[in-house]
Amino acid sequence: MTEHGNPGTEFDPALLGNVNLNSVNQLAKSISSKLDLFPEWVPSPDGKSSMKDKHRPAWILKAVTLIDLTTLAGDDSLSNVSRLCLKAARPIAKDVLEELGFDYEDNSPIHTAAVCVYPNRVQEAVDVLKKIKMLGKINVASVATGFPAGQTPLNARLAEIRYAVENGATEIDIVINRPLALAGKWKALYDEIGTMKEACGTAHLKTILATGELDTLQNVYNASMVAMMAGADFIKTSTGKESVNATIPVGIVMARAIKDYQHKTGYKVGLKPAGGVRTASDAIQWLILVKDLLGHHWLNPALFRFGASGLLGDMETQLYQYVTGRTPSGYEFTMG
Ligand SMILES: O=C[C@H](O)COP(=O)(O)O
Numbered sequence: 001m002t003e004h005g006n007p008g009t010e011f012d013p014a015l016l017g018n019v020n021l022n023s024v025n026q027l028a029k030s031i032s033s034k035l036d037l038f039p040e041w042v043p044s045p046d047g048k049s050s051m052k053d054k055h056r057p058a059w060i061l062k063a064v065t066l067i068d069l070t071t072l073a074g075d076d077s078l079s080n081v082s083r084l085c086l087k088a089a090r091p092i093a094k095d096v097l098e099e100l101g102f103d104y105e106d107n108s109p110i111h112t113a114a115v116c117v118y119p120n121r122v123q124e125a126v127d128v129l130k131k132i133k134m135l136g137k138i139n140v141a142s143v144a145t146g147f148p149a150g151q152t153p154l155n156a157r158l159a160e161i162r163y164a165v166e167n168g169a170t171e172i173d174i175v176i177n178r179p180l181a182l183a184g185k186w187k188a189l190y191d192e193i194g195t196m197k198e199a200c201g202t203a204h205l206k207t208i209l210a211t212g213e214l215d216t217l218q219n220v221y222n223a224s225m226v227a228m229m230a231g232a233d234f235i236k237t238s239t240g241k242e243s244v245n246a247t248i249p250v251g252i253v254m255a256r257a258i259k260d261y262q263h264k265t266g267y268k269v270g271l272k273p274a275g276g277v278r279t280a281s282d283a284i285q286w287l288i289l290v291k292d293l294l295g296h297h298w299l300n301p302a303l304f305r306f307g308a309s310g311l312l313g314d315m316e317t318q319l320y321q322y323v324t325g326r327t328p329s330g331y332e333f334t335m336g
Helices: 021-037 055-064 078-089 094-099 119-131 154-166 178-182 186-200 217-229 248-265 280-293 312-324
Strands: 067-070 114-117 139-143 171-175 204-208 234-236 270-272 306-308
Touching (some): 021 248, 021 280, 055 280, 078 119, 114 119, 114 171, 119 139, 119 154, 154 171, 154 186, 171 186, 178 186, 178 217, 186 204, 217 234, 248 270, 248 280, 280 312
Parallel strands (some): 067 306, 114 139, 139 171, 171 204, 204 234, 234 270
């Protein structure tokens, strides 16, 4: 990510700002309404696909390449991490992909951007990706810093980052200290994230704001700005464990903060919605948001990711429907 990396800046309280709720809500409505431009497949009586819009499959494929395919469960093990890596390398079934005009076997550009696992599973993910010659094409990301709550001592959180990096993670998804944000202690939050940036070394820093626990969109904007000033290469909405995760209004506020930060500093920071992104339509809505607010060039893995554990299933189903004209049976896909 050297092209887009963010070294951060001095803490500048003048960069904290105000959020206009009306304008956020209006924009959210307009983004949702644009989904109609990408109609879903509907079964037709002759069994043929009636997905008229050819752009939808293209957007779905694009979204596949932007996924951090994630497993963050207490029972994660070598076996499901291995399956995750294999799925990341070949996310779409061979016949579907070939029907859409892509090579399956060699150098297929259709793979996810990264896999995302707990620190204890990083080494396994690295080994599997190396074995299938996809390490580097697919990055290994790890959550760290007491994910998801972040309620462990700073030294333990920093040690966790170093452990994940030593084991081969090249992207670290940290969680912010929500009490500092809720108390408006922005400089203290900046300092803490700054130490995490240092601990990452050359690994890229993704900063999870856990927006569902930040109470207000104003706090979301300020936390975004503080994370970027402290050197976040990405700002990420959620852990997937809060009761409210990635929402469009939050995405609008974060995208605006990214734009404002770029305007002030010249640095481009990535956006990562995560948590509850489950359907192709959810994903397309985020692509529309990014294209409208940040520009088409933001839609690449260096600047945009989805954090998702359960999004691929619907995407694969919709592409299958598009090329075959029928709904797949449950057994036709190995993993959702
Ligand atoms: O960082 C990624 C999230 O934990 C994934 O959340 P999800 O399981 O709701 O897709």
